[in-house]
Amino acid sequence: QVQLVESGGGLVKPGGSLRLSCAASGFTFSDFYMSWIRQAPGKGLEWISYISSTSSIIYYADSVKGRFTISRDNARNSVFLQMNSLRAEDTAVYYCTRRVLRFLVQDFDYWGPGSLVTVSS
Amino acid sequence: QTVVTQEPSLTVSPGGTVTLTCASSTGAVTSDYYPNWFQQKPGQAPRSLIYSTNNKHSWTPARFSGSLLGGKAALTLSGVQPEDEAEYYCLLSYSGTQLVFGGGTKLTVL
Numbered sequence: 001q002v003q004l005v006e007s008g009g010g011l012v013k014p015g016g017s018l019r020l021s022c023a024a025s026g027f028t029f030s031d032f033y034m035s036w037i038r039q040a041p042g043k044g045l046e047w048i049s050y051i052s053s054t055s056s057i058i059y060y061a062d063s064v065k066g067r068f069t070i071s072r073d074n075a076r077n078s079v080f081l082q083m084n085s086l087r088a089e090d091t092a093v094y095y096c097t098r099r100v101l102r103f104l105v106q107d108f109d110y111w112g113p114g115s116l117v118t119v120s121s
Numbered sequence: 122q123t124v125v126t127q128e129p130s131l132t133v134s135p136g137g138t139v140t141l142t143c144a145s146s147t148g149a150v151t152s153d154y155y156p157n158w159f160q161q162k163p164g165q166a167p168r169s170l171i172y173s174t175n176n177k178h179s180w181t182p183a184r185f186s187g188s189l190l191g192g193k194a195a196l197t198l199s200g201v202q203p204e205d206e207a208e209y210y211c212l213l214s215y216s217g218t219q220l221v222f223g224g225g226t227k228l229t230v231l
Contacts, residue, residue, distance in 0.1 A: 045159070045167065045210050047220040059218050062122075095166055106155035106214050107172035114166055 002026040002110045004096045009115030012086055020081040020115055022096030030074040033057075033099035035108060036081050038092035046092075050099050051079065064090075086119045093117075123147055125213050127223035132231055133201045141226045142193040143211030149192035150213065156194035157212040158187055161225075167210065171196060198228075206230040 008020040022034070035050035049060045049070040058070055069082040079096060093114040100107040124146040133139040143156060150156060158171040169178060171187035174194065184200045194211055211223040 044225045045161075045212075045222040047212070047222060050220075061219070100172070101217075105173050105176070106217070107157060107169055107176075108159075108212070109169050109172070109178065111166040111168065 002098065004098065004110055004112035006094060006096045006112045006115035009094065009117045011118045011120065013121050014087060014119055016086050016119070017082070017084045018086065018117060020083070020094055020096075020117070022079045022081075022112060024077045024079070024096075024098070027098070029077040033101050034070075034072060034079040035097045035099045036070060036079075037095045037097055037108070037111075038090075039095070039114075040089070040092040043092075048094075049081065052101075083117070086117075088119050091117060091119045123215060123219065123221050125211060125221045125223040127209075127211055127226045129224065130227040130229065132229045133198070135201060135203055135230055137201050138197065138199045139201060139228065140190070141196045141198075141209055141211075141228070142190065143195070143213065143223050144193045145213055147215070150189060150194045152189065154194070154213040154215070156187065156189075158185075158194075158196045159210045159212065161208045161210065162206075170209075201230055203230050 003025045005023045012018050036048040051058050051070045067085045072079040093116050095114045096112040097108040098110040126144045152174050155173045159167040160170050161167040170181050175187040186197050188195045209226045
């Protein structure tokens with residue numbers, strides 16, 4: 001079955017960096033777009049970024065543009081989120097999601113359990 | 122900045138019917154926005170219920186349905202069960218380059 005497992009979260013100081021990883025299994029990873037979505041404590045969901053199957057298409061939310069970088073390694077069935085210049089407002093659970101994108105269909109059908117990132121001095 | 126608006130909270134009786142809506146600050150929501158609906162229970166990751174306006178997953182209970190209603194995306198629950206108590210989020214796609222979630226609707230079954 002489809003599984004997504006995030007890792008790399010933790011406590012980091014403001015201005016610091018962190019790299020999240022997401023290991024995927026149970027499907028042909030190289031056929032799918034992937035995405036990161038976050039949720040601040042007690043708050044709603046916020047889409048962060050997505051990457052196409054070949055890494056040729058990448059988009060970011062304005063809130064992270066220029067600070068976060070999404071990438072993937074299809075040989076390792078993994079997607080990554082490099083987070084630089086972290087701010088307190090980046091504190092959130094970060095979810096790795098599979099993005100389905102085809103004619104007349106858009107969806108985030110599978111989600112990982114999430115990885116908590118805390119930005120605090 | 123684009124804002125997607127949902128009812129902050131709704132209450133429904135078991136066995137009843139309730140409709141949650143999702144509005145866009147840019148105007149009427151159409152199928153071109155590929156509305157998605159997600160359910161999140163406390164301590165759990167969200168899960169997709171409805172995609173591209175009205176499509177269900179194999180795991181989506183039949184009592185959930187998606188539609189467009191009065192310029193908004195809508196999620197209707199018919200025959201609500203106690204286990205449907207959760208937070209529900211809609212998501213709209215703006216030309217595929219920006220994806221915006223609504224603030225969520227807390228559904229109470231009482």
